[in-house]
Amino acid sequence: MSFAVKCRDVIKSFESEAGLQRVLHGVDLDVPWGEMTMLVGPSGCGKTTLLSIVAGILSFDSGDVEVDGQDIAKMSDALRVAFRRRTLGFIFQQYNLLPALTAAENAAIPLVAGGMELSAAAKAAMPLLDQLGMGEHAAKLPRQLSGGQQQRVAIARALVHEPKLVVCDEPTAALDATGGRTVMEMLRAASVRADRATLVVTHDHRIFDFADRIVRMEDGRIAGIETKALETVP
Amino acid sequence: MGKVALRMLFGDPGKYLGLVFGIAFATLLMAQQAGLFVGILGRTVSQIVDVQEADLWVMDPRVKYSDVTEPMTDTQLYRVRSVEGVAWALPFYRAMSTARSPDGILEQTLLLGVDDATLTGAPRKVLLGNIDDLRQPDAVAIDRAGFGRLWPNVPLDLGREVEINDRRVKVVAITEAGAPFTTAPVVVMRYSQALIVAQPRRSQLSYVIARAAPGHNAEDVAARIARDTGLQGLTRDGFVNKTMTYFLRNTGIPINFGITIALGFIVGAAIVGQTFFLFVVENLRQFGALKAIGVGNLAILRMVLLQAGVAAVTGYSIGIGLAAAFFEFVPRISIELRGLALPAEVAVGVAAAVLLIIAAASFASVRRVLVVDPAIVFRG
């Protein structure tokens, strides 16, 4: 079985006042293609740290991290930036939309970063916005949208360039229960497909049922893995 | 990403206007003050520059600048003429004298005496009358501004009489003269008559104006004059520089203007630096998200510099436009303010200063953006 993400014995420490503090104690993680994997666990257990490492925006002390078959530690900085631009889609808890850009333009940012002209890219993002139910709001600025609507724009931004791996950190933490479920339904429908992996960090148990696979973390280690397959197939 | 950068800039009108205002203010203040400075400095050499025919000025070695002369004997004129490479050499008289109009208005005037035969050095721009009429007895030409001071609110006309050092003379021509530093009326007469009108102590040769013969370099001829006659031989530019340098070194002009110009620079830099820094810092999270998504540092740098550059160009255009309007408008307020303008060199210099301001303002901000860790986007 090939995996979108393969982590082996990943160790990560942070400088702190009390000296070097180890946050990840040798993590092994496999994220399969075609599924939505959730990374869950108590606050401070290292979920965001692990996700940042997998996403290539945080360095680590030792271990191996492969994304789409490529060793991200071996890439030069410039190559890693280009790799992120092509291969990854990002969804943040705080949406991080550009306030001066319309919904369509925000969704189009990865295309623009890849060299496309802004208005052409915004047009190219329209079908995805339609699919996410945001077509009629495409010309609005982020501040004219609700939180759930902003997160749907962010989903469009994460998918518009057809990335192989989509990483999300607490995508529903800023939303109410129904808003969160709507966003997760949309994310599942738009993101999950055979040639893509979706990795969601969350401690929002209300959305666990959207996962194909749940990886539990505890104190910087993987504590267990549950799959729907295991539950449904005896 | 350039378009995105501009949308970010214009999408924050408060900061954008603050930036533009800061730069426009600094530009206006610096350009206006520097323009006045250059204009006022230029006035110290008006009466050198006005004598377009001469490219050589010869004077007593003790003369430090054009306003204060040391008399020479008339024979010096012949010695200058005999120097190799001198095409012609003519006397030029210059002194301050007192004019009294029939209405009793007293004015310090700048009295210039030009060669009797050729009238070389007399103003070339004649508004009324004929400069050749200077050959008539007791004839003078007076500049337009000076006429207005001696006869306020009277339309320009000829034939009016005025006493200069208690000698009655008649206005035969109204001219346009470069504004002198002291804004005194500029009165021109024949050299021989000037010697009579002026005080006896001063009734001697002030300058010899001369021209280098074709094929001779003015600088070489000036050096040769100095060597052969023991007088001070200067080219026109040399005399202009010497006079300006004197004023720069010996008056409060450069310090006064320098302080205001520096103030404009510092205040402008402070406003712009502060505002731009805030603008960038408030967008730090957005820049971090862009970095995570895969926008490289070089592209981010270009975005920030584009934002700074657009604000700078807009602010500079407004500021320099206002300064140009000032200099367009101000000479119309009073004739004493004539000739003040916004020199291209000042516009270029101020542009360089604005560039410096914006470079300094971007420097701190750019650093913040470049070191921002994209990993912050996953932190709350």
Ligand SMILES: Nc1ncnc2c1ncn2[C@@H]1O[C@H](COP(=O)(O)OP(=O)(O)OP(=O)(O)O)[C@@H](O)[C@H]1O
């Ligand atoms: N940049 C950093 N510098 C120092 N310590 C850090 C840094 N980032 C994270 N940590 C520490 O690492 C540990 C794990 O943090 P992390 O954000 O990965 O946890 P988390 O599982 O995502 O928690 P939460 O559910 O609250 O988001 C915490 O103790 C945190 O204080």
Ligand SMILES: [Mg+2]
């Ligand atoms: Mg976290």
